[in-house]
Amino acid sequence: MPAQTDSPQVVSRPQIDTRPRALLIAGEPVPAADGATFDTVDPAVGTVITQVAKAGPEDVDRAVDAARAALAGPWAGFNPDQRQRVLLRLAELVVEHGEELALLDVIDVGRTVAAARYLIADAAELLRWYAAKARTVRGQTIENSRRGELLTFTVREPVGVVGAITPWNAPLTMAIWKIGPALAAGCTVVHKPAEQSPLSALRFAELALEAGLPPGVLNVVQGDGGTGAALTEHPGVDKISFTGSVATARHIVRASAGSMKRLTMELGGKSPNIVFADADLALAVPAAGAAIFTGSGQICAAGSRLYVHRSVYDEVVAGVAEYGRGLRIGDPALATTQFGPLASREQLDRVLGYLDVGRAEGAEVVSGGARLTEDGLGEGFYVPPTVFAGVDPAMRIVREEIFGPVVVATPFETEDEVVALANATDYGLAAGLWTRDLGTAMRMTRRLKAGNVWVNTWGVTDPAVPMGGFKLSGYGKDLGDEQLDAYLETKAVALKG
Structure with a gap:
């Protein structure tokens, strides 16, 4: 689609x-x-x-x-x-x-x-x-x-x-x-x-x-x-x-x-968004899409690394890709538009460069992956919502902040495994997790190295709640x-x- x-x-x-x-x-x-x-x-x-x-x-x-x-x-x-x-x-x-x-x-x-x-x-x-x-x-x-x-x-x-x-x-x-x-x-x-x-x-x-x-x-x-x-x-x-x-x-x-x-x-950030097997996928999937595609991914706390329990991995990745495809892309001045251009030619070149890097590193392009030029968009700086799968932690698209509408998806089996993957970054601005289990939620909020942790939601801010990061964030x-x-x-x- x-x-x-x-x-x-x-x-x-x-x-x-x-x-x-x-x-x-x-x-x-x-x-x-x-x-x-x-x-x-x-x-x-x-x-x-x-x-x-x-x-x-x-x-x-x-x-x-x-x-x-x-x-x-x-x-x-x-x-x-x-x-x-x-x-x-x-x-x-x-x-x-x-x-x-x-x-x-x-x-x-x-x-x-x-x-x-x-x-x-x-x-x-x-x-x-x-x-x-x-x-x-x-x-x-x-x-x-x-x-x-x-x-x-x-x-x-x-x-x-x-x-x-x-x-x-x-x-x-x-x-x-x-x-x-x-x-x-x-x-x-x-x-x-x-x-x-x-x-x-x-x-x-x-x-x-x-x-x-x-x-x-x-x-x-x-x-x-x-x-x-x-x-x-x-x-x-x-x-x-x-x-x-x-x-x-x-x-x-x-x-x-x-x-x-x-x-x-x-x-900056390279924030992990973690979906456990018991998560409410009807909430988690569109939220994971919004976490990376809102603002065309140009948000420091974007959920750019998606970790999904292997038992629901295919369903979640397909759902996030479908969410991105369903966004109405176009003129940001139109009230019906849900997804606009990148902010500058410099940013366009940066994101397109990372798309090339991802393909060269062997990642699978599930959706998106190339500049949009049709329907009168060719003069603007448009890159569609993009999902990469088949990635490993050594890839640049996994390690480096792209600051665009690009998410990299990785399956996991155990809590210890996903904690190690999530924390294996120089950044520590935000993290999210999706689970119905209160014990899992409490353990994970302790173990994730990030200044802001969102549980069964993403990107919630309030003037009274501090916002800031750990490590290079x-x-x-x-x-x-x-x-x-x-x-x-x-x-x-x-x-x-």
């Missing part, structure tokens, strides 16, 4: 403002100091949307200076109630401009409009959560044993200027994961969005000003890796919060060493109470009366 497509699929694009975009520094749109720009491209049709200013070192200097000035300016006088009110108003504006923000991500990175609308609603909910957290920043009084007349207590203060470096796969959500806690804590921010997805980041920063955020508290410097390096190395930046690849994270760690910046790293947490701590310093005070 071939992948479903509407015909024709790509006939027109959403109407958005296509004027060239500037940087946003100290509350004002400004060109790059050297006049540099870059194209942002619509991945559904492969054409340029508009030109965007490209920040260089001088622009990063200006943005950091603006953030440092704001840190000591009016923003320093905002009490928790005032910070909360700004964040709540910003959440309202995100809802009011939700369709505009969603379409910016549709046209910039190929997110389906249904998924983009959901993520915008999620972004507003995240802002409300951070607004609540703004009222919870507090120190503690500590009983002092050394001197009876000494009062000792702690004060929590903002860490300072935060460099937020965000990925393209869920542009606004990932931006708010960084910006929300920084603002709740009283920090200022220089945001460097991914070069593939600058549009919603710039619009969000404009809305933040409208919500009452003082100029300079949130600055946006879009650009490439050079822009990110200038931000990471800058001595005026106190913390970097990064979501992206391990390779880039290594550069950030080295670059930040000179000024001993605080770091939060949410990195990073350190520090996004979301939850632990996240806010990363944007605060603790000052100890001893007061003698």
